[in-house]
Amino acid sequence: MTTAAALAAAAPALVVFAYGLATALATGLGAVPFAFVRTISPRAVAVANAVAAGLMLGACFGLAAEGTRYGAWQTIAGANLGVLFILGTQRFLGRREIRFGATGGVEARRMVLMVVVMTVHSFAEGVAVGAAFGGGMELATVITIAIAVHNVPEGLAISAVLRPRGTSLAACAGWSVFSSLPQPLMAVPAFLFVEAFRPALPWGLGFAAGAMVFMVFVELLPEAYEDAPRPAIGLLASLTLVAMLLFQRAL
Amino acid sequence: MDLTFREPALTVLAWSAISAAAAVLGVLPVAALGRGGRELPTTWLGWANALAAGMMLAAAYLLAEAGLAGPALPAALGAALGALAIFATHTALRRRRAAAGRTAFLIGALHSASEGVAIGVAMAVDLRFGIFLALAIAVHNVPEATVLCAALTARGRRLPAAAALAVAADASQVVLAVAAFALASAAPAALPWVKGFAVGALVNLVLTELMPDSYREAGHTSIALVASVTMGIVVLLRGLAP
Numbered sequence A: 001m002t003t004a005a006a007l008a009a010a011a012p013a014l015v016v017f018a019y020g021l022a023t024a025l026a027t028g029l030g031a032v033p034f035a036f037v038r039t040i041s042p043r044a045v046a047v048a049n050a051v052a053a054g055l056m057l058g059a060c061f062g063l064a065a066e067g068t069r070y071g072a073w074q075t076i077a078g079a080n081l082g083v084l085f086i087l088g089t090q091r092f093l094g095r096r097e098i099r100f101g102a103t104g105g106v107e108a109r110r111m112v113l114m115v116v117v118m119t120v121h122s123f124a125e126g127v128a129v130g131a132a133f134g135g136g137m138e139l140a141t142v143i144t145i146a147i148a149v150h151n152v153p154e155g156l157a158i159s160a161v162l163r164p165r166g167t168s169l170a171a172c173a174g175w176s177v178f179s180s181l182p183q184p185l186m187a188v189p190a191f192l193f194v195e196a197f198r199p200a201l202p203w204g205l206g207f208a209a210g211a212m213v214f215m216v217f218v219e220l221l222p223e224a225y226e227d228a229p230r231p232a233i234g235l236l237a238s239l240t241l242v243a244m245l246l247f248q249r250a251l
Numbered sequence B: 001m002d003l004t005f006r007e008p009a010l011t012v013l014a015w016s017a018i019s020a021a022a023a024v025l026g027v028l029p030v031a032a033l034g035r036g037g038r039e040l041p042t043t044w045l046g047w048a049n050a051l052a053a054g055m056m057l058a059a060a061y062l063l064a065e066a067g068l069a070g071p072a073l074p075a076a077l078g079a080a081l082g083a084l085a086i087f088a089t090h091t092a093l094r095r096r097r098a099a100a101g102r103t104a105f106l107i108g109a110l111h112s113a114s115e116g117v118a119i120g121v122a123m124a125v126d127l128r129f130g131i132f133l134a135l136a137i138a139v140h141n142v143p144e145a146t147v148l149c150a151a152l153t154a155r156g157r158r159l160p161a162a163a164a165l166a167v168a169a170d171a172s173q174v175v176l177a178v179a180a181f182a183l184a185s186a187a188p189a190a191l192p193w194v195k196g197f198a199v200g201a202l203v204n205l206v207l208t209e210l211m212p213d214s215y216r217e218a219g220h221t222s223i224a225l226v227a228s229v230t231m232g233i234v235v236l237l238r239g240l241a242p
Helices: A003-010 A012-035 A042-070 A072-103 A106-134 A137-165 A169-180 A182-196 A198-227 A230-250 B008-021 B023-033 B042-067 B072-095 B101-125 B127-154 B159-168 B171-186 B188-217 B220-240
Strands: none
Touching: A012 A106, A012 A137, A012 A169, A012 A182, A042 A072, A042 A137, A042 A198, A042 A230, A042 B042, A072 A198, A072 B220, A106 A137, A106 A169, A106 A182, A106 A198, A137 A169, A137 A230, A182 A198, A198 A230, A198 B188, A198 B220, A230 B072, A230 B188, B008 B023, B008 B101, B008 B127, B008 B171, B023 B127, B023 B159, B042 B101, B042 B127, B042 B188, B042 B220, B072 B101, B072 B188, B101 B127, B101 B159, B101 B171, B101 B188, B127 B159, B127 B171, B127 B188, B127 B220, B171 B188, B188 B220
16 A cells, blocks of 8 residues: 555545645646746647647546446536536636726736636646546546646646746746646545545546546647647647556556 | 348448448538539538547547557557558648649548558457447548548549549548458457557547648537537447447
């Protein structure tokens, strides 16, 4: 039994919070490249998006496999709820964005929107981390690492918007971490919910998988294709997905 | 309803041929709209692409589930090879896009050969799963033929010739499906490799061809919805199947 597993038995909610916090802090790493360069090419952000897409799709394969073991239709129903959740969040933000725009300039609105979008979508990731703990320690570690790694390019993306508009390096890192704070906050209730209602486990795993797949399709991929040639994006994302599957298998 | 023949190879042949022949349906919009297929129903094409993408990603997931039960490293190496095969043919296709129709046709044929491998491998895993994948690829063949046929007629080819080329480009799929099925059945040791190859090829096909095309043809949100919901339905159907 590893130390982490022993801790998990002792104080599960605390461990879930710690894992969620670790993924949030990883987001701050996205600001690091800006210590060396003042601007980062759109192509580099596109490449980071492709890697994130591959990791998330690979993670979804794991979530779906785990979920369908408990119940196939519950997993898929949960996945559709996850899709609807991201869709609803986007719609909601789309409406609010106009009001934000009335108060600030175009640049300010873009910066605010970036932070808000990234923060809101972290809720689903927090649910993914929390729900993953219901699927066992191994799956939880895989999903946590996947989301932590995936957070780095997100921090990169946030910093890429904030930094060229005059935000300090520390503030870039700060806003990056802030955008991921919903992860530890959502992970605990998601975990407790899953624990308390075992039958809801496939729903939770499906929800996370659906939210992640939809996010890949609606945000990461279209953005990636805009700034880099599509064979490069496709190959990179595919190889990352394969590596992710191999990684999950090895754990 | 029994969809298989007594001879498994005949089942592979029949269904991969049906899948390739679906390209004929893709010619119809161009025939209806006239030379060059002006005013192609792009939104419809995008949704068809997204539907095929969801089906293929789900198939890749199901194959990976079946494939990873065996040795992982050959499967992973096979997957990397499959992804590279799509990358190579697509890169060649882009470089020669301006070139004559013959080159585009040849590379298109090479491309659908990778899809044939996937069908053959899926058939070797389970005939009914193979039939499902053949149908998924048939869905993808329809808009693919529409685009190819429109491009060929726009370059001055007559409609019957363009239609014939668009369908013939998918013929290699039938040959490779039977070959991959034979290989996987005759040499079980090769199965992890070919399974991996099919997974890598399917995933990269979706990410390099289907999704970028879809995004250009219809809105991001509708594309993402169609693809992700289709994925869920397919995984569910497979999970419920006895």
